């Protein structure tokens with residue numbers, strides 16, 4: 001199995017870039033990880049729906065065929081680290097070719113992307129910046145694999 005992260009926007013903050021690179025490198029020990037950064041829509045500044053739709057179009061074009069799609073949304077299903085680990089393990093056992101996780105831009109994800117997703121997942125009920133969400137997600141994926149492999153990282 002491979003992991004693809006589709007992210008609207010870049011990591012412009014140094015400490016988040018550094019943290020994300022660290023967890024991405026740790027994750028690569030378990031499986032190939034590809035991070036695709038998509039352009040943030042700059043036009044239509046006061047039209048959130050237009051921005052979401054434009055960014056949504058770019059996201060939908062990049063979803064790899066045959067992948068299981070998880071869209072990140074604060075209103076999605078909240079899962080514990082153990083449940084995320086179980087989900088990762090299940091997809092590896094079922095030979096899912098690719099897990100695609102999507103992080104939206106400043107105005108979130110459009111309905112078309114949410115409908116395309118197989119699951120909407122929340123990292124917290126609180127709203128994170130898309131840059132913070134990327135770091136938290138990478139850490140949780142790494143944590144998930146250490147749980148699957150029973151490696152020392154997650155202390156319960």
Ligand SMILES: C[S@@+](CC[C@H](N)C(=O)[O-])C[C@H]1O[C@@H](n2cnc3c(N)ncnc32)[C@H](O)[C@@H]1O
Nearest residue numbers: 072073074103104108122123124126128130133
């Ligand atoms: C600044 S947030 C967008 C907030 C937007 N107002 C909304 O209602 O979705 C940018 C992106 O980060 C991700 N994100 C932020 N907080 C999150 C959370 N608590 N759980 C899951 N994803 C989150 C989502 O993918 C979201 O589209």
